[in-house]
Amino acid sequence: MELKVIGKGVPKYDAWGKAKGEVIYADDFSMPGMLYGKVFRSSLPRAKILGINTSKAENLPGVHAVITYKDVPRNNLRARFGQGTEIGAQFEGLYRVLAEGEVRYYGEPIALIAAETPETAEKACDLIEVQYEPLPGVFDPLEAMQPDAPQIGEKQNNIASHFKIRKGDVEKGFSQSEVIVEGFYQVGYQDHAYLEPESGVAWVEDDGTIVIRVSSQVIEHFREVAEVLDLPHSKVRYIGTLIGGGFGGKEDITVESYLALLAWKTRRPVKLTYTRKESLLVHSKRHPYYMYYKTGASREGKILAVQAKLVSDAGSYAALSPWVLLYSTVDAVGPYNVENVKVDAYTVMTNTPITSAFRGFGAPQVNLAYESQMNELAKKLNMDPMELRRKNYLKQGETLASGYVYDRQVPLDLLAQKAWEALGPRKESTKPHTKIGRGLAVGMCSYGRLTFLHDTSRSYVRLELDGSALIRCGVPDVGGGQGHILAQIVSEELGVPLNLIKLHVTDSQLTPLAGTTTATRQLYMSGNATLKACRELKQRMLKKAAQLLGVKEEDLEVGEGRVFMRSDPSKYVALVPLINRMSGDGEELFVEAQFNAPFSDVPATEIIEGRTHPDFTFGAYAVEVEVDEGTGKVELRKIVGAFDVGKALNPILVEGQIEGGAVQGVGYALFEEMPIKEGIIQTPSLQEYLVPTSVDVPDVEPILVESGTGLGPYGAKGIGEPPIVGIAPAILNAIDDAVGVRITSLPATSEKVLMALKSLKRSK
Amino acid sequence: MTNLQVVTILVNGRPISAPVEAHESLLDFLRNKAGAVEVKCGCNQGDCGTCTVLFQGKAVKSCLVLALQAGGKEVKTIKGFAGDPLMEQLQESFVRNGAIQCGFCTPGMLITSYAFLQANPSPTREEIRTAISGNLCRCTGYKKIIDAIEEIAMKRSEKGPFRPSPSTYSEGQEEAKGNYLLLGGG
Numbered sequence: 001m002e003l004k005v006i007g008k009g010v011p012k013y014d015a016w017g018k019a020k021g022e023v024i025y026a027d028d029f030s031m032p033g034m035l036y037g038k039v040f041r042s043s044l045p046r047a048k049i050l051g052i053n054t055s056k057a058e059n060l061p062g063v064h065a066v067i068t069y070k071d072v073p074r075n076n077l078r079a080r081f082g083q084g085t086e087i088g089a090q091f092e093g094l095y096r097v098l099a100e101g102e103v104r105y106y107g108e109p110i111a112l113i114a115a116e117t118p119e120t121a122e123k124a125c126d127l128i129e130v131q132y133e134p135l136p137g138v139f140d141p142l143e144a145m146q147p148d149a150p151q152i153g154e155k156q157n158n159i160a161s162h163f164k165i166r167k168g169d170v171e172k173g174f175s176q177s178e179v180i181v182e183g184f185y186q187v188g189y190q191d192h193a194y195l196e197p198e199s200g201v202a203w204v205e206d207d208g209t210i211v212i213r214v215s216s217q218v219i220e221h222f223r224e225v226a227e228v229l230d231l232p233h234s235k236v237r238y239i240g241t242l243i244g245g246g247f248g249g250k251e252d253i254t255v256e257s258y259l260a261l262l263a264w265k266t267r268r269p270v271k272l273t274y275t276r277k278e279s280l281l282v283h284s285k286r287h288p289y290y291m292y293y294k295t296g297a298s299r300e301g302k303i304l305a306v307q308a309k310l311v312s313d314a315g316s317y318a319a320l321s322p323w324v325l326l327y328s329t330v331d332a333v334g335p336y337n338v339e340n341v342k343v344d345a346y347t348v349m350t351n352t353p354i355t356s357a358f359r360g361f362g363a364p365q366v367n368l369a370y371e372s373q374m375n376e377l378a379k380k381l382n383m384d385p386m387e388l389r390r391k392n393y394l395k396q397g398e399t400l401a402s403g404y405v406y407d408r409q410v411p412l413d414l415l416a417q418k419a420w421e422a423l424g425p426r427k428e429s430t431k432p433h434t435k436i437g438r439g440l441a442v443g444m445c446s447y448g449r450l451t452f453l454h455d456t457s458r459s460y461v462r463l464e465l466d467g468s469a470l471i472r473c474g475v476p477d478v479g480g481g482q483g484h485i486l487a488q489i490v491s492e493e494l495g496v497p498l499n500l501i502k503l504h505v506t507d508s509q510l511t512p513l514a515g516t517t518t519a520t521r522q523l524y525m526s527g528n529a530t531l532k533a534c535r536e537l538k539q540r541m542l543k544k545a546a547q548l549l550g551v552k553e554e555d556l557e558v559g560e561g562r563v564f565m566r567s568d569p570s571k572y573v574a575l576v577p578l579i580n581r582m583s584g585d586g587e588e589l590f591v592e593a594q595f596n597a598p599f600s601d602v603p604a605t606e607i608i609e610g611r612t613h614p615d616f617t618f619g620a621y622a623v624e625v626e627v628d629e630g631t632g633k634v635e636l637r638k639i640v641g642a643f644d645v646g647k648a649l650n651p652i653l654v655e656g657q658i659e660g661g662a663v664q665g666v667g668y669a670l671f672e673e674m675p676i677k678e679g680i681i682q683t684p685s686l687q688e689y690l691v692p693t694s695v696d697v698p699d700v701e702p703i704l705v706e707s708g709t710g711l712g713p714y715g716a717k718g719i720g721e722p723p724i725v726g727i728a729p730a731i732l733n734a735i736d737d738a739v740g741v742r743i744t745s746l747p748a749t750s751e752k753v754l755m756a757l758k759s760l761k762r763s764k
Numbered sequence: 765m766t767n768l769q770v771v772t773i774l775v776n777g778r779p780i781s782a783p784v785e786a787h788e789s790l791l792d793f794l795r796n797k798a799g800a801v802e803v804k805c806g807c808n809q810g811d812c813g814t815c816t817v818l819f820q821g822k823a824v825k826s827c828l829v830l831a832l833q834a835g836g837k838e839v840k841t842i843k844g845f846a847g848d849p850l851m852e853q854l855q856e857s858f859v860r861n862g863a864i865q866c867g868f869c870t871p872g873m874l875i876t877s878y879a880f881l882q883a884n885p886s887p888t889r890e891e892i893r894t895a896i897s898g899n900l901c902r903c904t905g906y907k908k909i910i911d912a913i914e915e916i917a918m919k920r921s922e923k924g925p926f927r928p929s930p931s932t933y934s935e936g937q938e939e940a941k942g943n944y945l946l947l948g949g950g
């Protein structure tokens with residue numbers, strides 16, 4: 001059947017409102033009598049709290065509430081991330097609302113203030129006195145693994161989780177290998193740096209329900225907030241806003257518990273918005289990793305064994321660190337068929353800011369390591385890196401590192417070739433002291449949540465008597481088209497023009513719960529739920545139309561505001577009379593449908609085996625760089641990203657993910673650096689933490705390949721996170737190609753490249 | 765609260781008067797006194813460009829201007845351009861080219877583009893790239909924003925019609941065959 005709306009690059013439903021400045025983001029919203037919240041934070045990375053004196057702050061005129069841990073009904077929860085399923089201790093951590101007895105990181109919340117003006121709230125902060133007993137901290141995960149390291153968390157040691165892959169026999173694999181390469185790789189923090197800092201407004205309704213209007217990727221956190229306040233889940237409601245950028249940074253709870261506590265205590269609406277400095281200092285970051293890799297291959301270039309040890313910095317509270325580590329473990333050898341794999345992965349607590357979800361979720365770190373190893377191996381084998389990859393790509397029916405048989409297409413060879421060819425003819429360097437280089441890297445990234453989380457989504461679709469339609473689906477919209485694409489699906493299936501479809505998203509009580517906007521799952525999960533609802537409605541429409549036309553249902557088709565006979569489109573019934581007839585006959589004009597992802601069991605041991613994810617998206621980046629041998633500066637001249645997106649339901653939105661993901665990856669590879677000193681981040685502004693500007697990057701060229709093999713609607717795969725995987729190693733491989741130095745840590749700053757060039761000269 | 769001074773600023777053609785303290789910025793005034801929440805605050809220190817407004821005909825970051833400096837002067841936010849052909853063309857082009865994802869940078873980005881095209885009606889692509897370099901965008905990778913501005917620049921200058929790059933889908937998929945591959949299913 002020919003698709004009419006799906007596959008078209010039509011503008012998003014929210015684009016015009018955004019262009020006109022009409023969208024009311026979280027901080028743009030105010031209420032009568034509203035107070036302003038402020039968080040008082042720890043000034044030490046690790047200390048015992050001997051006492052907190054809030055009396056001066058409480059007595060400041062204009063202050064309505066000062067809250068410490070004593071005022072929080074349930075201050076310590078098992079962090080379950082809105083999850084209903086029991087997932088076991090190795091996937092959980094402590095969610096502590098306010099510091100209690102100790103502080104574990106610089107900036108940890110100790111007290112909350114609500115005051116009549118933001119200035120008064122800030123003054124009250126200065127009046128809070130905390131008596132600390134400083135304790136020695138540990139700021140590096142390798143040090144924190146030592147037996148004599150200070151103990152941070154609740155567990156017996158600082159290792160929050162340890163996962164293993166044991167596939168085949170690596171010792172045998174290495175003994176058969178004719179060539180072996182080894183490498184240490186290191187990556188640091190990355191901050192989401194969304195342009196909208198964390199923000200929300202909360203109030204208490206007359207029936208005692210706490211309502212939180214907030215910029216959040218996970219409205220299911222209403223459950224945890226209810227538990228913090230010891231209220232029934234039904235008494236906390238999230239109204240999500242359109243989100244000014246998320247990238248995983250608004251996946252964990254940000255301001256919501258604080259807002260709920262302050263509104264509950266004062267019975268007044270309260271607004272809390274983080275400053276940029278606060279956001280950069282204390283919200284969750286991408287995990288720093290230490291990675292050791294050893295790869296063995298035959299003389300012909302067949303990889304026989306990979307061994308990896310991964311250590312990630314879990315920060316001071318576990319948050320999603322175990323889950324991120326699990327993703328890294330499963331992805332540790334990438335999209336290659338390797339018979340013998342041994343992986344030991346650890347995530348270790350330190351007295352540093354919380355690390356948690358960030359686009360890619362553990363995939364970009366290991367991708368940097370395994371794609372650097374591929375080029376090192378190719379060099380040692382004197383083989384074209386593309387050729388080496390070709391000999392080892394995972395193929396349909398072969399197994400991932402976890403032993404899971406991958407039963408779908410893996411068009412990596414095509415993707416890599418397309419990306420490489422699109423670089424075009426090799427250009428000369430523009431200056432005498434610069435050299436041109438090219439690099440390639442491929443990658444894999446899952447879409448859909450871990451299968452043992454038993455993920456579900458719901459969507460409601462209703463036809464109106466005038467032929468318009470309504471969608472209610474609790475999808476938080478971060479701007480990638482998470483909401484919009486549902487309207488395209490409804491338009492395609494029910495023949496309702498896009499401009500007649502009204503979409504309600506992201507309300508934990510008034511829209512059916514659709515799950516998190518994380519894990520590249522909304523198109524897959526909520527798209528399928530919406531499609532399911534549409535198909536059921538469509539069936540009812542076809543049945544009624546068949547009766548009216550005196551023909552068989554299977555001979556009918558829906559489109560352009562009518563139901564018509566496929567063989568004779570002049571025989572039709574228009575949508576409006578059809579819907580009215582259905583209504584008059586008592587037919588239900590609405591469907592709420594639920595889609596369930598494939599389910600698996602929670603891993604019983606530390607060894608990860610079998611299915612962990614519904615599916616993966618594969619991609620390849622080819623880049624051209626120009627490296628200045630005098631300064632070490634790396635300039636990107638061309639970036640091509642080729643992805644198998646299954647089916648591009650809206651090509652403009654898909655391209656937008658690839659272009660944006662590539663540039664965020666360029667930031668990770670070249671600019672974004674967050675040094676930490678004794679637990680304190682040294683780059684608390686956007687003039688110190690440098691995200692790419694328009695002049696730092698060339699136009700990214702996206703190439704969309706459609707295998708049609710995805711698990712999403714119409715065969716689509718997820719594309720939100722995957723484009724940040726592959727770009728960093730492609731750049732490092734290009735730097736090596738240009739000037740012959742292998743950079744093994746991110747970001748590849750000018751200083752780092754220059755130092756590597758100098759030591760290369762010395763060794764010659 | 766002793767240093768309050770009443771200031772009157774012409775916001776989108778309307779005079780708005782309010783008492784301000786000496787340290788208050790034009791951004792504070794616009795969001796908190798004039799109700800102009802379409803002006804976004806991304807960093808409050810001049811690094812991100814989300815608070816860009818048209819101030820006396822120039823695109824400026826309103827967090828870097830004191831409210832008192834703006835007294836008696838004219839400010840336009842993104843809502844002050846209704847009926848302005850150049851801004852409406854730019855908005856339509858941003859919408860159609862996919863230059864808007866989360867939208868938080870959009871009001872500032874549009875005003876920067878507007879002021880730039882007024883001063884430089886037929887820029888090169890590289891000049892556009894430089895012109896928006898003070899406005900951060902974390903979602904789009906900038907390409908579609910530059911496409912959207914370039915399209916309007918081309919339309920308004922004598923350079924002839926805008927030709928999208930091969931990977932730009934201007935009207936659905938029809939023009940996009942070059943980078944659009946279909947594989948067999950299964």
